Amino acid sequence: MEDSMIDRRSFLRLGAVGGGAVFMSGLYGKAWAQQGGDDFYFVQLSDAHWGYRGPANPEAQNTLRQAVAAVNALPQKPEFIVFTGDLTHSTDDPAERRKRMAEFKQIVAGLEVQQIHFLPGEHDASLDQGAAFQEMFGPTHYSFDHKGVHFIALDNVSDPGARIGEAQLAWLKADLAAQRPDAPIVVLTHRPLFDLEPKWDWATRDGAQAVALLMPYANVTVFYGHIHQEHHRMTGHIAHHAAKSLIFPLPVPGSQAMRTPLPWDPATPGKGLGFREVDAEPRQAAYQITELPVTKG
Incomplete structure (x- = not known):
């Protein structure tokens, strides 16, 4: 399957807006252009790793709260928020795992938004196959519709082998079968597919099996986390967008031997951290992505 880096035909870099870079993403389905829902926008947050303690972020106790404040300070409230995994940092202690999830849940309850859709990351779910996550946040995979866009949340982390699994792939196939070929579809996941x-x-x-199931649909966009940096890639006509983290940045893929966190810079403590606004235009199956910092300066 063709896998190409971002190009001008698929994404247009528009420049800096309020400290964030803006992209346009999407394909334009002619049939859907006459039938889609109203425009809306949502926010993607990812990789808070609540419970992390270490030199990669000596201010880890504050960063998630700063992100909540930054989202609440947006001029217009998002219609919902998606949190694409690694809500908490991994621990072998089941009691500590649940404690961290409860603390995380209490902090993000301060977000001034009507709905948050949570996905697990491997730090949340791989050690207990998602048991604690489901107790705290509900199903690890699901779908929902919003103003003409069909959202699909996939779980590629509860299996410690980094698989979606046959049962969930069968569920995905059945879920997609109810969609029209030109429907705007957004896939949310933690690891890249x-x-x-x-x-x-x-x-x-x-992941290639999931992408193969998505390929017959003309207007598919994937938002994911896990890699702690903004990244854009195409597989065929499907656009994939990775989000920055709320804890520490990681190196460019393959740029060094190990994926160790980038060094903390006390002069710019929020460097490399961030979240994104996604302005959805269902009539055109298009998305304007604005990258925003957790802290100013």
Whole structure:
């Protein structure tokens, strides 16, 4: 399957807006252009790793709260928020895992938004196959519709082998069968569905099967986390957008031997951290992505 880096035909860099870079993403389905829903916007947050303690972010106790404040300070409230995994930092202690999830849930309850859609990351789910996550946040995979866009949340982390699994792939196939071929579809996941850097665990072992199920649909966009940096890639006509993290940035894929966090800079403590606004235009199956910092300066 063709896998190409971002190009001008698929994404247009528009410049800096309020400290964030803006992209346009999407394909324009002629049939859907006459039938889509109203425009709306949502926010993607990812990789808070609540419970992390270490030199990569000595201010880890504050960063998630700063992100909540930054989202609440947006001039217009998003219609919902998606949180694409690694809500908490991994721990072998089941009681501590639940404690961290409860603390995380209490902090993000301060977000001034009507609805948050949560996905697990491997730090949340791989050690207990998602049991604690489901207790706290509900299903690890699901779908919902919003103003003409069909959203699909996939779980590629509860399996410690980084697989979606046959049962969930069958569910995905059945879910997609109810959609028209030109429907705007947004997939939310934690790991990339393509092989970005497998030796760093930046891949999904059966992600190609999910992408194959999505390929017959003309207007598919994927938003994911896991790699702690903004990244854009195409697999065929499907656009994939990785989000920055709320804890520490990681190196460019394959740029060094190990995926160790980038060094903390006390002069610019929020460097490399961020979240994004996504302005959806269902009539055109298009998305304007604005990258925003957690802290100013």
